[in-house]
Amino acid sequence: MRLTDEVRATAAQIAATAQFVRIDDHALAAYGDRLGTPPADPPGLDPDTHHLDDEPERVATFLLTLDSINFGSGWWPTIRKRPGMSGYFTMATALTEHARREGVWTAADLRTMHADALADVLGQPRDHELIALYAQALRALGDWLGTRRTLDVIADAGDSAERFAEGLARGMAMYADRGFYKRAQIAASDLGLAGVATFTDLDRLTIFADNLVPHVLRCDGVLVYDDRLAAHIDAERPLRYGGAQEREIRGCAVHAAEQLAARLQVTANDLDHWLWNRGQDPAYKARPRHRCRCVFY
Numbered sequence: 001m002r003l004t005d006e007v008r009a010t011a012a013q014i015a016a017t018a019q020f021v022r023i024d025d026h027a028l029a030a031y032g033d034r035l036g037t038p039p040a041d042p043p044g045l046d047p048d049t050h051h052l053d054d055e056p057e058r059v060a061t062f063l064l065t066l067d068s069i070n071f072g073s074g075w076w077p078t079i080r081k082r083p084g085m086s087g088y089f090t091m092a093t094a095l096t097e098h099a100r101r102e103g104v105w106t107a108a109d110l111r112t113m114h115a116d117a118l119a120d121v122l123g124q125p126r127d128h129e130l131i132a133l134y135a136q137a138l139r140a141l142g143d144w145l146g147t148r149r150t151l152d153v154i155a156d157a158g159d160s161a162e163r164f165a166e167g168l169a170r171g172m173a174m175y176a177d178r179g180f181y182k183r184a185q186i187a188a189s190d191l192g193l194a195g196v197a198t199f200t201d202l203d204r205l206t207i208f209a210d211n212l213v214p215h216v217l218r219c220d221g222v223l224v225y226d227d228r229l230a231a232h233i234d235a236e237r238p239l240r241y242g243g244a245q246e247r248e249i250r251g252c253a254v255h256a257a258e259q260l261a262a263r264l265q266v267t268a269n270d271l272d273h274w275l276w277n278r279g280q281d282p283a284y285k286a287r288p289r290h291r292c293r294c295v296f297y
């Protein structure tokens with residue numbers, strides 16, 4: 001089964017049997033009106049926080065590096081965030097500044113990545129467990145790239161974002177987010193957004209099941225958590241990766257988004273950017289969202 005079909009099937013299965021999370025069909029039906037018109041500007045990577053002004057090979061390697069550490073939301077309360085920046089943008093900006101100062105890391109640099117050096121680049125404590133996981137993820141990326149150029153790895157996927165995502169998920173355990181493949185899919189999407197990949201099947205991608213898009217849907221009444229789960233999250237207690245509650249939050253979000261995308265006649269990929277950027281609003285950030293310490297989001 002193709003990767004995105006597996007994600008859609010998993011989400012439908014989870015939604016059909018969920019005990020702790022449900023999709024409110026009335027809120028879903030009315031959500032288009034609540035969302036209003038789609039954002040005027042198409043999704044794009046912010047050039048201030050992403051290293052895009054470089055040779056295509058270096059931009060591609062930079063984005064694959066960034067998306068290989070595009071996780072940690074379960075640790076966000078424990079990291080040093082930059083003023084006014086979310087966890088993701090704290091890490092993306094630090095990596096961008098390093099790339100502009102020292103150049104983009106090559107696969108050989110990645111293979112020998114140490115937590116101490118990475119912590120210094122990201123402005124984080126050297127002994128933080130998330131940084132050790134980031135260093136492990138970057139060494140794995142260096143090994144996976146081997147002697148290949150990033151653009152050649154992209155070319156090997158032809159014009160298919162899905163095939164590229166399948167290659168990441170098969171090649172690196174830290175991308176094998178079974179049933180959701182959030183980072184494998186967002187990596188393909190980001191390479192497309194940056195124009196260093198010309199994928200023609202981005203409409204096959206689902207939303208990227210992180211912890212912010214489900215939170216936006218919950219705040220907006222489309223997802224309803226049972227009282228105990230809601231209290232657990234509102235008390236900022238963590239959820240276990242792969243546990244029923246964590247899977248139901250992500251699965252119901254993916255399934256609701258698939259229905260919403262069809263109803264609004266937008267791609268799930270565009271809907272993701274719409275909802276994720278909606279979630280940057282302080283009103284959403286002010287409410288606790290689910291926290292899960294894993295290497296997938």
Ligand SMILES: Nc1nc2c(c(CN[C@H]3C=C[C@H](O)[C@@H]3O)cn2[C@@H]2O[C@H](COP(=O)(O)O)[C@@H](O)[C@H]2O)c(=O)[nH]1
Nearest residue numbers: 044070071073086087088089208210211212213276297
């Ligand atoms: N579904 C979805 N999840 C995304 C992104 C992005 C960034 N994508 C860039 C590309 C285009 C956009 O304009 C962004 O500039 C990060 N994340 C996830 O969010 C979480 C952190 O959030 P916060 O606490 O706010 O930093 C964390 O799990 C991270 O993995 C996205 O686009 N979609």
